Amino acid sequence: MSNEKIFALILEVINEVQNTAFSIENVEPDYYLGGELGIDSREMLEIWYEIEKRLSVKVHDYDKRDVYTLKDVIDIFEKQLVVEPAH
Known part of the structure; x- marks a missing residue:
């Protein structure tokens, strides 16, 4: 899965949990979660x-731990998908 697809999925989940309308167009990967x-x-x-x-x-x-930005979250899942591919 590409970095952009992971980014889009993370934003989709954040939007569902927070009832927001974040998108790749208005959010940068270096934005802080909190x-x-x-x-x-x-x-x-x-x-x-x-x-x-x-x-x-x-x-x-x-x-x-020590995850502060969207990029940190993207990197973790990107690494997981390389190590443990989804079925």
Whole structure:
């Protein structure tokens, strides 16, 4: 799965959890999850769960630490999909 498709999926999930209308056109990968996007820790847990479910991957909790930007999240899932391809 391409970086752009992962980015679009993450934004789709964020929009569902937060009831927002973020898109690739109005959000940059370097936006901070808590800052520019206003995602709190409870919402982030929902977002992680939903993305993992849709991509059929499991991200270890230790990989979720020190994640601050959308790019950080994209990189984690991109790496997971190379290591553990979705079926």
